[in-house]
Amino acid sequence: MKKVRYYWAARILRSLLLISFIFSAITLVVNVSSDLFKFKPYVRYGNLTFGSTQQGHKLKAILRLNIPDTVINYKDGQESIFKELKHFSPSNKQREERKRREITDITVNNITAFENEEVTVFNPLLIQEPIDLYVSSTNKKYSFFFSLAAQLDLLFTIFFFLLLVKLLKRYMEYEMFEQRTFKLIAGFGWLIILKEILAFVFGYINANIMGVRFLQSIDMSSKKRYNFINLSLDFYNVYSFYKIGVGLLIILIAYVIKEAIAAKKENELTI
Numbered sequence: 001m002k003k004v005r006y007y008w009a010a011r012i013l014r015s016l017l018l019i020s021f022i023f024s025a026i027t028l029v030v031n032v033s034s035d036l037f038k039f040k041p042y043v044r045y046g047n048l049t050f051g052s053t054q055q056g057h058k059l060k061a062i063l064r065l066n067i068p069d070t071v072i073n074y075k076d077g078q079e080s081i082f083k084e085l086k087h088f089s090p091s092n093k094q095r096e097e098r099k100r101r102e103i104t105d106i107t108v109n110n111i112t113a114f115e116n117e118e119v120t121v122f123n124p125l126l127i128q129e130p131i132d133l134y135v136s137s138t139n140k141k142y143s144f145f146f147s148l149a150a151q152l153d154l155l156f157t158i159f160f161f162l163l164l165v166k167l168l169k170r171y172m173e174y175e176m177f178e179q180r181t182f183k184l185i186a187g188f189g190w191l192i193i194l195k196e197i198l199a200f201v202f203g204y205i206n207a208n209i210m211g212v213r214f215l216q217s218i219d220m221s222s223k224k225r226y227n228f229i230n231l232s233l234d235f236y237n238v239y240s241f242y243k244i245g246v247g248l249l250i251i252l253i254a255y256v257i258k259e260a261i262a263a264k265k266e267n268e269l270t271i
Contacts, residue, residue, distance in 0.1 A: 004172060014168040021161035028154050035147040056134030057146035059206060060153075060199070060238040065125040066230035071107040130238040135210070142209055149202045156195045163187055182258035189250030192243055200239040207236035 004010070026043075033039050042053050111121040137143045163184060170181045215231035 004174060007172060010168050010172050014165055014172070017161050017165050017168070021158060021165060024154060024158045024161060028151060028158065031147075031151060031154070035144070054134050056136040057143070057150040058132050058134055058153075059146060059149055059235065060130035060203070061133055062234040062237050063127040063131050064230075064232045064234065065127075067109045067111075067125075068230065069109060071109070073104050073107070074102060133233070145205065145209070149206060152195070152198060152202060156191060159191055160188075163191065177261055179258060179262070182254045182261075186251045186254040189247040189254065192247035192250070196239045196241075196244050196247070203236045203238040207234070210235050 030039075030043050034042075042049055113119075135146055137146060167181070167184055170176055170178070170184065175181055210233075213233040213235075215229055
């Protein structure tokens, strides 16, 4: 039988995907075994490492960062933060001095550059895409749930590799325009949608467990608390409506092409 075009490229790519699938599956088994039987969360074979050497469970969160424009430190360890520099006027300073609070230093923060000072970058920063962070808990129920949530991305990655391997096999066997192939393509869309739905559910539960998390700095010698950077973590909004839309689009395209090919075959049989 004549080989399809780019047969060897497809075969090499399929082999690489199979290797990635196997490595991901081994990593998943190692992670689950670690949680169930308290084994090491990783296995090393030569230079290869399966699992994570990082302590805790990997979760998703949205990072919000707000750098205070002005930080005022007092001799008694307290501080005031003004969100805009213009709010720190001489009248404010006099008002604080009347309270008999001695100011030790005033820090002004701004995002600047030496090349072009005509452009202003404001302090509030938001990372829209979820970041990875590691958490642990002494509560066994929380720890079990965090473990389950941590395997979500890896599990869907394994399914994604599996669908790609099957799709390349259909291509190599001249079965790209078969009815079952388009069901396989639609499977990518359903996989994306299911992942985002589970991300919403897990994110909602994580947010209720974790509450509001923010950065706090403590001087251990004087036990003074500082808040030079306003950093907060949002465990809830880790899902994406955009990805759900992409999943629906993939399903729609697969269905339209499937119906078009079915109609073409029917016309050919009629003729």
